[in-house]
Amino acid sequence: MEHRRAPETAVDSVPVSSLPIRPGLEGETPYGAPELDVPARLNVNENPYAPSPAVIADIADAVARAASSLNRYPDRDFPALREALADYLAVESGVRLDPRQIWAANGSNEVMLHLLEAFGGPGRSCLSFTPTYSMYPEYARDTLTDYVTGPRRADFTLDAAAVAAAIERVRPAVVLLASPNNPTGTVLPLDDVRAVLEIARGGGPLIRNGGSAGPSDAVVVVDEAYGEFRRPGVPSALELLIEDGGGRYPHLVVSRTMSKAFGMAGLRLGYLAASRELVDLLRVVRLPYHLSATTQAAALAALGHREELMSQVASLRSERDALVAWLRERGLTAYDSDSNFVLFGPFQDRGAIFEALLERGVLIRVVGPAGYLRVCVGTPDEMDAFRAALVDVLASRPDRPDGEEKEEST
Numbered sequence: 001m002e003h004r005r006a007p008e009t010a011v012d013s014v015p016v017s018s019l020p021i022r023p024g025l026e027g028e029t030p031y032g033a034p035e036l037d038v039p040a041r042l043n044v045n046e047n048p049y050a051p052s053p054a055v056i057a058d059i060a061d062a063v064a065r066a067a068s069s070l071n072r073y074p075d076r077d078f079p080a081l082r083e084a085l086a087d088y089l090a091v092e093s094g095v096r097l098d099p100r101q102i103w104a105a106n107g108s109n110e111v112m113l114h115l116l117e118a119f120g121g122p123g124r125s126c127l128s129f130t131p132t133y134s135m136y137p138e139y140a141r142d143t144l145t146d147y148v149t150g151p152r153r154a155d156f157t158l159d160a161a162a163v164a165a166a167i168e169r170v171r172p173a174v175v176l177l178a179s180p181n182n183p184t185g186t187v188l189p190l191d192d193v194r195a196v197l198e199i200a201r202g203g204g205p206l207i208r209n210g211g212s213a214g215p216s217d218a219v220v221v222v223d224e225a226y227g228e229f230r231r232p233g234v235p236s237a238l239e240l241l242i243e244d245g246g247g248r249y250p251h252l253v254v255s256r257t258m259s260k261a262f263g264m265a266g267l268r269l270g271y272l273a274a275s276r277e278l279v280d281l282l283r284v285v286r287l288p289y290h291l292s293a294t295t296q297a298a299a300l301a302a303l304g305h306r307e308e309l310m311s312q313v314a315s316l317r318s319e320r321d322a323l324v325a326w327l328r329e330r331g332l333t334a335y336d337s338d339s340n341f342v343l344f345g346p347f348q349d350r351g352a353i354f355e356a357l358l359e360r361g362v363l364i365r366v367v368g369p370a371g372y373l374r375v376c377v378g379t380p381d382e383m384d385a386f387r388a389a390l391v392d393v394l395a396s397r398p399d400r401p402d403g404e405e406k407e408e409s410t
């Protein structure tokens, strides 16, 4: 099968030049998974369902209205969108927040960059626990923040004692915890998040307060990019923002996105919920007018169709659970997942399995612990294609141990 390679992915390393590249960026390559035009694209954890004609029409109308005043800059603080996002969270998680506790940017990637710009920087550290989302080191690199990692347990959960030891040693400004975690799908129990928040209190870098220097509270970010896919009964860390009437954890951030369950990856709209004090600090570092008028209009229109856009979440969850069971029946390890992807393996040569699936028109991801692969949950037809291809690959190509272990960025 022929695969068309998107032009921008054809260049996979930056050529050596006489330009004054910043120290630390030499030899770095642009982030990104391959963008290949194949029948089953199951590699970047998107929602496989495109918006309906009614949603498309509404978004188009909203963008047309916004276009009539594109000679003006957009609203810098986008109160209408923050209010709509607060309303969405109230329905989705039962947590009612003040719209001033919400912040948004172009994807949760940018939201997290704002966090690192506000709290990281030279002499500061950001702490995370691996395996986890591979953009975290890039946010740190781009803000000149040290990126320090600690391990997760063998089942990818967090060990509170190890987290406490790491916080004490590193005194991080920011702790990044993905829940559900990418690429493992592991969710963090709220008690664990509470424990980390307590350890982080006074566990941050020393800051000057008035005349004397004292410890700050490390900012704990719970990245819930896949939060809507969590299994019934699993709470969101948003609940901690209102625990005891709110205000108990001014150093907690819960990050969300419209890219995954909401099916709007192309829109680029990520957001977070936190204390008002913390959100106000983010307003200092954002570029003026970072969220375009058309993005704000399209996001508002899409949020008006919440029920329809989210209607496939339940079926994606059951496809996911069926996939885990199916992989286990084949004698493979597949981790329980609260997201829209499954980590499975092990393979002695996972690169060869990836390539053989690609030859059969199924694109997944080489990521995570050695020997493992990640597949995103697609439509029933795409999952049939994945299962048929994997059965074929495993039957026709013994998993030989001669492959070179290499991991792509996610």
Ligand code: PMP
Pocket: 044, 045, 106, 107, 108, 109, 110, 133, 178, 181, 182, 223, 225, 256, 257, 258, 259, 265, 269, 270, 410
């Ligand atoms: N966090 C995690 C854990 C992710 O996997 C992703 C996307 N792969 C993001 C954040 C960023 O998503 P977006 O910028 O599209 O909101």
